[in-house]
Amino acid sequence: MVAMRGTLKGRDVISINDFSREEIDHILKVSDGIEKDLDSKFGLLSGKILSILFFEPSTRTRMSFESAMYELGGRCIDMGPTELTSVKKGETFSDTIKVISKYADVMVLRHPSDGAARYASEISDVPIINGGDGTGQHPTQTLLDLYTIKKESKLDGANIGILGDLKYGRTVHSLVYALSMYGIDMTFISPPDLSLPEEIKEDLDDKKISYEECDKIEEVIEDLDVLYVTRIQRERFPDILEYEKVSGSYKITKDILEGGVKEDLIILHPLPRTGEIDPDVDDTKYARYFLQTKYGVVVRMAILGLILGGFE
Amino acid sequence: MKREKLRVEPIKDGTVIDHIMSGQALNVLKVLKIKSPSEETVSMAMNVSSREMGKKDIVKVEDRRLEKGELNKIALIATNATINIVEEYDVVEKYRVSVPKFINGIIRCKNQNCITNMDEHVVTRFKVESKDPLSLRCVYCGSRTSSVEFL
Ligand SMILES: [Zn+2]
Numbered sequence: 223m224v225a226m227r228g229t230l231k232g233r234d235v236i237s238i239n240d241f242s243r244e245e246i247d248h249i250l251k252v253s254d255g256i257e258k259d260l261d262s263k264f265g266l267l268s269g270k271i272l273s274i275l276f277f278e279p280s281t282r283t284r285m286s287f288e289s290a291m292y293e294l295g296g297r298c299i300d301m302g303p304t305e306l307t308s309v310k311k312g313e314t315f316s317d318t319i320k321v322i323s324k325y326a327d328v329m330v331l332r333h334p335s336d337g338a339a340r341y342a343s344e345i346s347d348v349p350i351i352n353g354g355d356g357t358g359q360h361p362t363q364t365l366l367d368l369y370t371i372k373k374e375s376k377l378d379g380a381n382i383g384i385l386g387d388l389k390y391g392r393t394v395h396s397l398v399y400a401l402s403m404y405g406i407d408m409t410f411i412s413p414p415d416l417s418l419p420e421e422i423k424e425d426l427d428d429k430k431i432s433y434e435e436c437d438k439i440e441e442v443i444e445d446l447d448v449l450y451v452t453r454i455q456r457e458r459f460p461d462i463l464e465y466e467k468v469s470g471s472y473k474i475t476k477d478i479l480e481g482g483v484k485e486d487l488i489i490l491h492p493l494p495r496t497g498e499i500d501p502d503v504d505d506t507k508y509a510r511y512f513l514q515t516k517y518g519v520v521v522r523m524a525i526l527g528l529i530l531g532g533f534e
Numbered sequence: 535m536k537r538e539k540l541r542v543e544p545i546k547d548g549t550v551i552d553h554i555m556s557g558q559a560l561n562v563l564k565v566l567k568i569k570s571p572s573e574e575t576v577s578m579a580m581n582v583s584s585r586e587m588g589k590k591d592i593v594k595v596e597d598r599r600l601e602k603g604e605l606n607k608i609a610l611i612a613t614n615a616t617i618n619i620v621e622e623y624d625v626v627e628k629y630r631v632s633v634p635k636f637i638n639g640i641i642r643c644k645n646q647n648c649i650t651n652m653d654e655h656v657v658t659r660f661k662v663e664s665k666d667p668l669s670l671r672c673v674y675c676g677s678r679t680s681s682v683e684f685l
Contacts (some may be wrong), residue, residue: 237676282557315653328574335649341656356647358675 230528234343235351237359238396243403250369252533253524266532267296272301273326277333285351286332316345323347347394349529350413357392364396366521370514374488375447377404385411388454393492409442410432413468444482451491451498475500489513549617556581559591564684565607576660602668609633610682624664633665642683648675
């Protein structure tokens with residue numbers, strides 16, 4: 223799908239890097255307008271259809287998009303689990319995209335391969351929203367992360383720590399690129415084997431963005447305005463003992479927070495969590511991860527509305 | 535001079551690619567998608583003495599005028615190659631190749647998880663971010679590479 227520059231109508235949402243800071247700010251502003259007056263937005267996308275193509279499961283991303291579409295009066299059609307469909311019968315990915323793009327006004331795609339969404343956007347008749355492809359990009363997650371940071375803390379001049387698996391975590395890669403458009407100090411906290419890929423660091427260096435890396439959260443937490451926690455997956459470790467040792471030392475607990483943090487620190491997590499944040503933290507004033515989920519629907523409403531021309 | 539002629543006969547019509555870095559002639563054919571058995575008459579000379587280059591390779595493709603876009607891909611592996619378009623034994627056009635802005639096909643993406651390595655219908659596409667030193671970025675997965683690996 224090829225759209226006119228300067229407007230978001232008809233645009234694909236493939237990578238956060240395809241958007242200028244002005245465009246991102248605009249999406250966040252529209253999101254804010256929706257959040258303030260949710261009820262008046264119903265019906266803006268009536269008659270519009272979102273098709274949902276998930277080649278790997280992600281219940282939350284799917285439900286968040288469905289919720290956003292229904293809130294605007296639109297409808298969704300879901301390809302369902304790929305095992306049951308023609309994909310398993312040997313249909314090529316490109317054929318699947320070509321066919322499904324005839325059924326709907328916009329499509330959200332999730333796929334295990336890097337670059338699948340970009341490719342789909344080249345052959346689809348309707349705009350494609352990347353719901354996560356491979357270890358690459360997950361732009362709607364990034365936009366909702368930015369929205370949460372903006373609403374609950376600040377974007378310009380904030381000191382943001384990103385903790386966990388920074389090597390394979392796709393939400394992290396998207397987020398780092400987005401934050402690099404704002405005047406933000408970034409601190410990357412991870413086990414040495416799961417640090418941010420060299421390639422992304424080179425891109426930051428090219429943009430003259432300074433950042434810090436460390437492997438102990440205790441050393442940096444007191445300076446942070448935002449702590450973004452991600453999952454460390456067991457599959458990344460050859461043996462369970464090593465995994466338990468590592469994941470244990472990257473766990474956020476009440477004890478760590480009582481060791482001294484900024485008054486207005488906020489803690490985010492893309493969810494689902496598997497133990498990186500102790501449930502005791504949920505009741506503290508720092509926790510914002512459930513709110514983040516709620517903002518996700520608002521931001522996806524903004525994206526769908528802008529792409530389909532429901533909002534300017 | 536006479537010996538040189540024996541090695542690389544002049545052609546009547548077609549394309550002569552000269553000043554190919556020694557050892558790259560076969561890769562040049564690969565880039566041009568000239569495979570055996572080919573429709574064209576192709577002759578190659580390898581390790582020819584050259585005043586400027588020491589040793590060089592030469593490729594001649596008869597009765598085919600190769601397109602500039604196609605030929606520029608050669609610059610990826612042979613920066614200094616010169617192209618001579620021959621008509622009726624005369625060189626009617628001569629130029630040096632230059633690296634194009636985008637390269638479609640021919641190169642493999644090194645990222646194993648890239649969609650271009652998953653679905654054979656997806657043609658690879660790289661943006662040339664820097665010519666010297668060479669730096670390419672996969673349009674699909676975004677990964678960067680500085681050395682080319684042919685498909
Ligand atoms: Zn690639």
